[in-house]
Amino acid sequence: MAVARAKSRKADEANNPSSQVLRFGADKPLILEAGVKLAPFQIAYETYGELNADKSNAVLICHALTGDQYVASTNPVTGKPGWWEVLIGPGKIIDTNRFFVISPNVIGSCLGSTGPASTNPATGKPYGLDLPIITIRDMVRAQAMLVDHFGIDQLFCVIGGSMGGMQVLEWTSTYPDRVFSALPMATGTRHSAQNIAFYEAGRQAVMADPNWRGGKYIEAGVRPEKGLAVARMIAHITYLSEVALHRKFGRNLQDRQKLTFSFDADFQIESYLRHQGMTFVDRFDANSYLYLSRAMDYFDMAADHDGQLAAAFKNTKTRFCVVSFTSDWHFPTEESRALVHALNASGAPVSFVEIETDRGHDAFLLDEPELFSAIGGFVASAARAKGLA
Amino acid sequence: MAVARAKSRKADEANNPSSQVLRFGADKPLILEAGVKLAPFQIAYETYGELNADKSNAVLICHALTGDQYVASTNPVTGKPGWWEVLIGPGKIIDTNRFFVISPNVIGSCLGSTGPASTNPATGKPYGLDLPIITIRDMVRAQAMLVDHFGIDQLFCVIGGSMGGMQVLEWTSTYPDRVFSALPMATGTRHSAQNIAFYEAGRQAVMADPNWRGGKYIEAGVRPEKGLAVARMIAHITYLSEVALHRKFGRNLQDRQKLTFSFDADFQIESYLRHQGMTFVDRFDANSYLYLSRAMDYFDMAADHDGQLAAAFKNTKTRFCVVSFTSDWHFPTEESRALVHALNASGAPVSFVEIETDRGHDAFLLDEPELFSAIGGFVASAARAKGLA
Numbered sequence: 163m164a165v166a167r168a169k170s171r172k173a174d175e176a177n178n179p180s181s182q183v184l185r186f187g188a189d190k191p192l193i194l195e196a197g198v199k200l201a202p203f204q205i206a207y208e209t210y211g212e213l214n215a216d217k218s219n220a221v222l223i224c225h226a227l228t229g230d231q232y233v234a235s236t237n238p239v240t241g242k243p244g245w246w247e248v249l250i251g252p253g254k255i256i257d258t259n260r261f262f263v264i265s266p267n268v269i270g271s272c273l274g275s276t277g278p279a280s281t282n283p284a285t286g287k288p289y290g291l292d293l294p295i296i297t298i299r300d301m302v303r304a305q306a307m308l309v310d311h312f313g314i315d316q317l318f319c320v321i322g323g324s325m326g327g328m329q330v331l332e333w334t335s336t337y338p339d340r341v342f343s344a345l346p347m348a349t350g351t352r353h354s355a356q357n358i359a360f361y362e363a364g365r366q367a368v369m370a371d372p373n374w375r376g377g378k379y380i381e382a383g384v385r386p387e388k389g390l391a392v393a394r395m396i397a398h399i400t401y402l403s404e405v406a407l408h409r410k411f412g413r414n415l416q417d418r419q420k421l422t423f424s425f426d427a428d429f430q431i432e433s434y435l436r437h438q439g440m441t442f443v444d445r446f447d448a449n450s451y452l453y454l455s456r457a458m459d460y461f462d463m464a465a466d467h468d469g470q471l472a473a474a475f476k477n478t479k480t481r482f483c484v485v486s487f488t489s490d491w492h493f494p495t496e497e498s499r500a501l502v503h504a505l506n507a508s509g510a511p512v513s514f515v516e517i518e519t520d521r522g523h524d525a526f527l528l529d530e531p532e533l534f535s536a537i538g539g540f541v542a543s544a545a546r547a548k549g550l551a
Numbered sequence: 552m553a554v555a556r557a558k559s560r561k562a563d564e565a566n567n568p569s570s571q572v573l574r575f576g577a578d579k580p581l582i583l584e585a586g587v588k589l590a591p592f593q594i595a596y597e598t599y600g601e602l603n604a605d606k607s608n609a610v611l612i613c614h615a616l617t618g619d620q621y622v623a624s625t626n627p628v629t630g631k632p633g634w635w636e637v638l639i640g641p642g643k644i645i646d647t648n649r650f651f652v653i654s655p656n657v658i659g660s661c662l663g664s665t666g667p668a669s670t671n672p673a674t675g676k677p678y679g680l681d682l683p684i685i686t687i688r689d690m691v692r693a694q695a696m697l698v699d700h701f702g703i704d705q706l707f708c709v710i711g712g713s714m715g716g717m718q719v720l721e722w723t724s725t726y727p728d729r730v731f732s733a734l735p736m737a738t739g740t741r742h743s744a745q746n747i748a749f750y751e752a753g754r755q756a757v758m759a760d761p762n763w764r765g766g767k768y769i770e771a772g773v774r775p776e777k778g779l780a781v782a783r784m785i786a787h788i789t790y791l792s793e794v795a796l797h798r799k800f801g802r803n804l805q806d807r808q809k810l811t812f813s814f815d816a817d818f819q820i821e822s823y824l825r826h827q828g829m830t831f832v833d834r835f836d837a838n839s840y841l842y843l844s845r846a847m848d849y850f851d852m853a854a855d856h857d858g859q860l861a862a863a864f865k866n867t868k869t870r871f872c873v874v875s876f877t878s879d880w881h882f883p884t885e886e887s888r889a890l891v892h893a894l895n896a897s898g899a900p901v902s903f904v905e906i907e908t909d910r911g912h913d914a915f916l917l918d919e920p921e922l923f924s925a926i927g928g929f930v931a932s933a934a935r936a937k938g939l940a
Contacts, residue, residue, distance in 0.1 A: 362821045366825070388755075408743060413744065425841060
């Protein structure tokens with residue numbers, strides 16, 4: 163029953179989300195990198211705070227693979243608080259009494275922006291795999307149409323981690339005049355072979371589930387829950403450091419405090435992962451997982467500029483603060499270092515903060531005092547430079 | 552057709568292997584750590600070379616999770632050469648003109664030693680999950696019965712990598728007088744939380760496959776191929792270093808040399824992984840994968856000795872050469888270092904060779920000159936000490 167309820171809630175959220183929605187008709191297509199037009203399409207988003215008179219105080223939040231627009235307000239599917247409330251809100255580091263925060267759901271996701279769970283107007287059925295492949299640049303170009311809608315020429319700041327960080331970087335490259343400051347965290351300018359490999363294993367797990375049905379599971383009234391749960395388990399391991407896993411779980415046993423000599427979840431890490439898998443399928447669409455992981459695989463800023471990474475940033479007017487975490491092996495610090503070198507080569511002002519933590523990739527979502535201090539300092543300095551102080 | 556042939560070949564190999572078999576009847580049960588007796592049971596094995604008159608030249612090879620007894624001869628299922636022919640054979644470093652090499656298939660596997668694909672004498676059907684959980688110590692105690700069969704009191708050397716290395720260590724702990732020298736490689740004295748996590752994701756992938764059928768797929772004439780392929784893909788990523796993946800594949804594209812904007816295997820790493828998954832299911836039993844990965848999870852030598860790792864080796868008479876690889880993140884060098892410290896504390900003679908390579912965990916199976924030089928030197932020295940020179 164819980165699953166059935168979540169499913170119907172989610173199906174509604176894909177087309178008629180609880181959040182605000184901006185709809186574009188056939189006259190305003192999104193021209194995709196795949197070479198086709200997406201129309202009509204829609205962007206679901208949340209905003210926090212007020213846009214000031216000269217429209218200079220807008221902060222755009224870019225979410226990660228399994229994130230959403232509910233960055234500082236309750237997620238209607240899970241009932242949980244916003245995923246970055248530790249950072250964003252009244253009186254917080256990104257102070258919504260001061261800044262106008264725009265938080266869109268990315269194209270390809272399942273919380274109200276057009277994605278594979280959305281109704282395909284040509285058939286009246288969910289897109290499934292008939293949706294063209296979406297890229298990071300496609301997501302960003304859709305976001306720019308949302309920013310246009312507000313009449314904002316230049317965003318004060320664009321912030322995001324992981325896949326969100328990819329969007330931040332793409333923003334500064336595609337719209338070099340429209341981003342005053344940028345905070346890409348725990349990210350890189352391309353997906354590594356190892357990252358592609360882990361996501362490919364996850365996609366194969368989804369597609370191996372007979373309930374996936376070639377992507378047409380919504381019409382069939384089923385869901386590839388087991389496959390998606392395995393995909394989530396794989397990815398989740400990469401989000402945590404080995405040290406964090408050891409500290410948090412080690413080889414600790416479940417309640418009975420002894421081995422059961424069975425395939426039950428003897429170890430706490432096993433039941434934790436199973437729980438992560440099961441709760442994920444209640445809130446996320448399997449096809450969206452395929453599309454968004456694919457978008458990350460395809461992301462390669464140097465390849466888009468004849469192999470010259472610095473060329474991707476050659477016209478940017480943005481000031482950068484690049485953040486990495488020492489124990490992040492999903493997007494290791496070396497990736498951020500390569501980005502910083504390219505930004506230096508392109509002449510962009512950039513500060514680089516490598517945060518010492520054993521919490522792995524997910525550290526950007528956690529209560530990390532050193533992170534908050536770095537973000538706070540950078541945003542305050544940028545606000546002074548922009549005349550927002 | 553190829554799959555059907557492989558399946559029937561494998562079903563035969565589980566009960567009536569192409570290799571030699573030692574059968575134990577009801578009067579010679581294997582008493583398992585799970586607290587039950589396994590009887591009858593059998594051990595499939597290969598031997599190379601000749602046992603000398605005083606039975607002092609025996610080398611025991613312990614294989615890894617997906618390995619087998621065909622260490623230096625053709626695998627009857629795959630038709631491929633032995634998996635360690637680079638190391639073992641006439642004139643090789645482990646010279647079969649000089650040493651008597653015994654290579655058993657572990658209990659729980661699927662190449663002729665009793666495992667979940669073997670016929671359960673109580674039902675006349677394959678064991679499936681009715682086989683009790685097997686541990687590393689169970690494997691070793693069965694191997695000791697094979698060694699007894701040859702009338703060998705003390706093995707000259709016990710060698711193995713990964714799960715094979717766990718068996719090597721267990722041998723020296725359970726039978727402190729019976730191992731003259733030991734070569735544990737790319738291994739540890741316990742499975743880390745991260746390793747348990749990756750294997751648990753793999754097991755869940757197998758069990759999520761509807762063809763798994765609660766483990767009773769052989770009777771049903773089906774196989775959980777997709778689930779097992781995903782499990783193999785996950786594990787395979789952990790066997791390679793990020794650097795090796797980058798060097799070997801990077802973001803290189805398949806034949807067409809451009810992105811297809813689809814979920815096809817655009818990247819070489821994707822088609823490589825898919826190939827690894829597909830070929831694996833033709834040669835390995837899914838339930839064996841569950842059992843052997845579980846055996847690795849359960850392995851914890853310190854826990855078996857009240858948390859004192861050195862106590863595990865307190866009576867050993869063995870001389871050790873511990874080998875690790877700098878880029879192995881499945882069993883990082885730190886695990887080997889902890890082992891060496893424990894061996895030092897227990898007073899065992901030990902040399903520690905950390906090999907600089909970017910090839911990751913699988914380096915122990917590859918043509919690594921520095922590895923061969925270390926093994927060769929250690930074996931020659933041990934042979935002199937044993938009077939085999």
